[in-house]
Amino acid sequence: MPVSGVSEPPVDLVRYVAGTTGLPPGIAARVVSDVLAYFGETVEQYVRRRHTELRRGQVRNAEIWARVAGELAARPVAAPVLSERQLRRIIYG
Template sequence: MPDRELVDHVTRSTGLTEAVAGRLVDDILAWYHEDVESYVRRRHANLHLHGVRNAQAYEQIAAELRERVVAAPALSARQLRRIVSG
């Protein structure tokens, strides 16, 4: 079971059952548990699939990382390239 206080809050504020609120909190926390390198690789592949060129993709990913709920370190375009390319 995830954080009891958070599940209680979600239950009270949404009217969801405790079981559903617990699953919801688990799902959200799992989403934000993704490490930086996995996130960068996944987002780069997704952006590349939609025709976004590398320079623009690295810029967009860096901006997204600054806005993540769990803050990631600031990464330069070169560091992002190294994560993607190895």
């Protein structure tokens, strides 16, 4: 899955990952693309994805909101602080 507007991962990063892990270049490129896509998610995409994952795991919404808020705060590029209401609006409109 390409990252917004990026069709191929940076060659130097793929070379680095392949060299440090011993992965073949094709696999290293896929890993780099997957990681870039993961961190390229918008806040809304992340909230929707995690809500779906946690609901499938039978987690109640009250717990989901607390978990998702904590996860957002811990991401390498921190998302803005969102209230429970803002999180609910992302899911339910």
